Amino acid sequence: MRAVGVTEFGGPEALSVVDVPDEPLGPGRVRVRVRAAAVSPTDTHLRSGAYAGRDPVKTPPWVPGMDAAGEVVEVGGGVDRVAVGDAVMGIVVPTGAHGGYREDLVLPAASVARVPAGADAVAASTLPMNGLTARLALDQMALPAGSVLAVTGAAGAFGGYVVQLGEADGLTVVADASEADEQLVRDLGADVVVRRGDDVAERIRAEFPDGVDGLADGSVQDALVLPAVRDRGKVATVRGYRGDGSGRVEVLPTLVRRYAENAAALDRLREQVEQGAVTLRVARTFAPEEAPEAHRVLAAGGVRGRLVITF
Template sequence: MTTIGVTTYGGPEALHELDAPAEPLGPGDVRLRVTAAAVSPTDTLLRAGARDDEDEAQPPGAVPGMDVAGEVVEVGAEVVTGVAVGDRVMAIVVPAGAHGGYRSDLVLPARSVVAVPAGASDAEAATLPMNGLTARLALDTLGLAPGQTLAVTGAAGAFGGYAVQLGKAAGLTVVADAAEQDEELVRSLGADLVVRRGDGFADAVRERYPDGVDGLCDGAVQGDAVLGAVTDGGRVATVRGWDGGRQTRVRVIPVLVRSYATEHEKLDELRRQVEAGAVTLRVAAQLPATQAAEAHRRLEAGGVRGRIVLTF
């Protein structure tokens, strides 16, 4: 079994192969032979010792990774989701110690596992679960109705891109940010209006929507700088735990994807949306799992569009 993790927190060079025992299979679990694991910013935070959704860092011996795809090799006696040995599947992982996505043998709750979208490779499928469910959770939290307006920052990224596409699928008018070089990409995802990212985003949104948009997904983690884009009483979904501080003009709600980790039906709906063409899977690069350090270097250098995927 190949397992990649850290025994000492640090930079990308801290990642190395670990000797981790196989995980026991519970009655409601499935065991996967992992073939692909996506690399996300959450993984780099865990590696460095500062998870963005926890008060304390994982202990040394931690294995990153929240998205995987692969083959089912064992099914618990009480699993009722219909998954069977030999199925190609994708899954979301909630890392804890040596339990993480960067391992070729992995046990997960069956409700965290669904079929790979028809026509998708394992590498493509591995880019969807965590970011797709985070975007789904953010939109569910905002509670917007068809015809209302949604703004998305970080729209060229994985979470932001899914937020744009899921927003459009829900009948929303979507305003998204983009750097000049990403404008064509963001438009291709379905954004109705694209404005320049960074300083001036809120003002640019207000030029088109003087009363502000109804809700915002802050994938770029810009915090206070983008609140002005939202109408009084509107909602903002954040992904790094920020709650808006003392301001009360808009409601800021941190979203933590672990609360959706066993939402089997929502993950399966994402699969169907991929198959219908409403959601696009984007792989930036594929590297062998033993080159995880290089994958982290590339991600932290910036400019990655889509997800780097480790292969096993």
């Protein structure tokens, strides 16, 4: 079975097409013939060995990828969410050779959902991980309707979903953008757009002098953005940032593994795509042999939408 992975950790050039065995099915699980796997920054960290210490599998190859879409080819006992032949998307928690960049993938049934009506596998593969991360960030902050939410990195995949889901939740959204991305962020639904940069907290405070109620830090600016938030406000962070120790605001590290089997949240994301509340964005596709180039393009920055490996 073909996959894209690494036998030694390293840069993009470490990625290659490798052969991996089929995974056992088991009850409560589904086997997916993968047609598309989206590329994310998390994949680049896995490729470089950043997670080697926490991966219980110590033998190569290691296969990245947290998003996949394709068709169900087999279901285990007790599965009634999907059936053989269904087009599905799923979130993957990579372990060893079990990652999204492979042709054949076994997942818990609760980690997959039907592809949104009208979407193909490439577009659908861009939703599960970033969409669930955005949903988790908002759920952790639990801001009541009418609250003000700030989003950094709003033109990116995670940030864009937070903007759209925040709007759907009835929040007032202030988001950052470069001049080139301002219209994109407005089109995503942001109520107020400020210029991105190291002084984004000042720009947000200029619009909301009392500070915002919550902030989703998609641009990973950490301590730089905390001043934008009012006292006792909430901040959802990625990459594990836990705040400056002052306790002035509540910092909530957002770890999507907690939602990897949240079937209801994944189904709701599908429904919101079908309703037009959430937009799927594909930037470019790559063959498996072109995976190193996909990682180079991602590292260069400025990608709007997701890069996707197709099988």
